[in-house]
Amino acid sequence: MIPSPSRAVRVLTVDDQAVFRMAAREVIEATPGFEAVAEAGSGAEALTLTESLRPDLILMDVRMPGMGGVETSRRLHETRSEALVVLISFEDPADVDPVAQGCGAMACVRKQDFSPATLRKLWEDHRRIT
Amino acid sequence: MRTPSAGVLVLLAGAGLLLCALIGEVTATGTASGDVPLEVTARVLMIGLPIGVGLYAWSQPSSARFGRNLTLTGFVYFLAMLSSSSNEVVHGIGRLAGWAVEVWITYLVLSFPSGRLPGRPDRLIVAGGVAVVAFLYVPTVLFVDAFPTPSQWASCVTECPANPFQVTSSEPAFVEAWVRPGRELITIALFVAATLRLAMRMSESSRLVRLAIGPVVVASAARLVILVLALGVRAIDRDGTPAAVLAWLVALFVPVITLAFLAGLLRWRLFVGASLARLAHRTDLHTSWAALRSGLADAFRDPGLQIVEGQVGAGPGRAVTEVREGERPIAAIVHDEALRDERAFVDAATAHARTVLENQRLTERTAELVREIEDSRARIAATADEERRRLERDLHDGAQQRLVALRMRLGLAAELLTRDHARGAELVRQLGPEAEAALEEMRSLARGVYPAPLADHGIAEALRSAARRSPLPVVVVGERGRRYPESIESTAYFCALEALQNAAKHAGGATRVTVTISELDGRLRLEVHDDGTGFDPARAVRGAGLTNLDDRARAAGGDAVVESRPGAGTRMVVTLPLGGQGRQHPRP
Numbered sequence: 079m080i081p082s083p084s085r086a087v088r089v090l091t092v093d094d095q096a097v098f099r100m101a102a103r104e105v106i107e108a109t110p111g112f113e114a115v116a117e118a119g120s121g122a123e124a125l126t127l128t129e130s131l132r133p134d135l136i137l138m139d140v141r142m143p144g145m146g147g148v149e150t151s152r153r154l155h156e157t158r159s160e161a162l163v164v165l166i167s168f169e170d171p172a173d174v175d176p177v178a179q180g181c182g183a184m185a186c187v188r189k190q191d192f193s194p195a196t197l198r199k200l201w202e203d204h205r206r207i208t
Numbered sequence: 209m210r211t212p213s214a215g216v217l218v219l220l221a222g223a224g225l226l227l228c229a230l231i232g233e234v235t236a237t238g239t240a241s242g243d244v245p246l247e248v249t250a251r252v253l254m255i256g257l258p259i260g261v262g263l264y265a266w267s268q269p270s271s272a273r274f275g276r277n278l279t280l281t282g283f284v285y286f287l288a289m290l291s292s293s294s295n296e297v298v299h300g301i302g303r304l305a306g307w308a309v310e311v312w313i314t315y316l317v318l319s320f321p322s323g324r325l326p327g328r329p330d331r332l333i334v335a336g337g338v339a340v341v342a343f344l345y346v347p348t349v350l351f352v353d354a355f356p357t358p359s360q361w362a363s364c365v366t367e368c369p370a371n372p373f374q375v376t377s378s379e380p381a382f383v384e385a386w387v388r389p390g391r392e393l394i395t396i397a398l399f400v401a402a403t404l405r406l407a408m409r410m411s412e413s414s415r416l417v418r419l420a421i422g423p424v425v426v427a428s429a430a431r432l433v434i435l436v437l438a439l440g441v442r443a444i445d446r447d448g449t450p451a452a453v454l455a456w457l458v459a460l461f462v463p464v465i466t467l468a469f470l471a472g473l474l475r476w477r478l479f480v481g482a483s484l485a486r487l488a489h490r491t492d493l494h495t496s497w498a499a500l501r502s503g504l505a506d507a508f509r510d511p512g513l514q515i516v517e518g519q520v521g522a523g524p525g526r527a528v529t530e531v532r533e534g535e536r537p538i539a540a541i542v543h544d545e546a547l548r549d550e551r552a553f554v555d556a557a558t559a560h561a562r563t564v565l566e567n568q569r570l571t572e573r574t575a576e577l578v579r580e581i582e583d584s585r586a587r588i589a590a591t592a593d594e595e596r597r598r599l600e601r602d603l604h605d606g607a608q609q610r611l612v613a614l615r616m617r618l619g620l621a622a623e624l625l626t627r628d629h630a631r632g633a634e635l636v637r638q639l640g641p642e643a644e645a646a647l648e649e650m651r652s653l654a655r656g657v658y659p660a661p662l663a664d665h666g667i668a669e670a671l672r673s674a675a676r677r678s679p680l681p682v683v684v685v686g687e688r689g690r691r692y693p694e695s696i697e698s699t700a701y702f703c704a705l706e707a708l709q710n711a712a713k714h715a716g717g718a719t720r721v722t723v724t725i726s727e728l729d730g731r732l733r734l735e736v737h738d739d740g741t742g743f744d745p746a747r748a749v750r751g752a753g754l755t756n757l758d759d760r761a762r763a764a765g766g767d768a769v770v771e772s773r774p775g776a777g778t779r780m781v782v783t784l785p786l787g788g789q790g791r792q793h794p795r796p
Binding site: 095097098100101102104105108168189190191192193194195 | 622
């Protein structure tokens, strides 16, 4: 669904680290047209919140205890969620990609590169056209 | 039975010599026929040899009983020699004693070399001999005119003294007709039985026994032949020369049999000596019980030798030697009965058995220690891995996150400054404290790895620094600036830290913790004492922290001891070796 200019892109941040969630929220809030709707601290919480809130974009940390980012992403893909999943990681995306093949995530981004510009680019490059 | 002391042996030898002198005197002055010197020599040999060989045998534990009996025989022969006397009564006593001696020699031959009759047949033969003397010889003393001549005991031939014990006026006919031949036949039969019995024993026995009784069998068989001849010739032609000669030969066999005993005893001794030498050549005796068993069996030529644990009974012809440790039986060696009293064998076997046991214990202990070391090493490696993981986790969760957030905010700030300057500036201002927080995380982490105070100023200072962060009051007693080898300081520091943490967590009611660092006998001594409630060491479960502490201390070549009593606080003492001396840190 192409968001109309009046409707902001709703973003769900999933990461077990509170420090990152806070920083990500600041970036999202500082990006016009984007809204941070919720934060999840684990893969399970992410599934629940996606179900209830239906975000447009999900920022998924790869490395989480319990169900990791890749697994959560796969599950979401199975439920045919329409959200765009972007994997966030410490490591080089090149290291993450092979593992993440076919899990349903559209892109992988380094945590420290996450800025308003990155956010916008991600959305424009990968949004689905229904 | 116990062997007599040297003094007793000398005393008996002296008595024997005395008797020899006496019998020489009696013989020389008594009824003599032929050469006096020859007779004296012969009679002295008949007394002296048994006493001499008997004393030798008595001095060896394995033949002590036999030796005593043989020595006794010499003294009894002395009595028998009294038949050389011309005095009727003395002659009579001598002849009576002579009859007893015949049975006695049989007993000696059958009980050689241990001095015990080995089996039922032996006991029957000896009993038979005693019966013959008791019923067919001794009673006739009351009836006969004179003792039979010639005899190995009497040196007289024709002019022998009359029988002083005769009660009847003349000799009844049946004595000459029946009793005499009868008893002589039975006597011969008994001697044959004894010789055969001895030969049978030889075929059944171990090598050692065969060696010992071989000469005796030969001598016994020869004596039997001569005896039969002598009795036969005496019956035919009593007064002729052959009868006298044969009587002498029979008499001569007493020294000969005694020499056969000596030969047997010496062969025994040689065999034991050779066995010990064979045993000494084996180098693998102590490796296992099986090796010892085979070593003993080969050396002493006893293939049936067994070594069993615990206690066991012996079969026929076998004996058991128990190896003990104090009161406790360790093992039992089942071996040839002949070796039962052989000191050399018993001592050697027992000593070797003890060594085998000692070896086994040492091997087990070594294996145990090796296992302990391997376990400890594995634990240390695992702990090291765990600490690395913890470090990685701490870095990841703490400092890394902060730096990433910092980076993100910098990117955001850069963008905001162009769009919304005020907001951007505000964000930049916030970044300062964020950076500080990240720095603090890293500092704290570094302290966990290797604290700066420890590296710079030594253990006393580092512990004072740690003490400031402890919830309990901690006093550190130690020389400021005194340095030790790095690994020792590090080990002592982390052990002390563990102890401090334990005190903070578990020491209920503690008001103060005292940490003392000192040197003693080239070792660093670290003591952490708290005055809390303490715990009962018998019931406390060893936590991972204490095990780690122990492992660290041991890995550094020292040890850690934790003492506590309910109500008396807890004290941990770690001692660590100092390779060189601790050195004074030069003041900057």
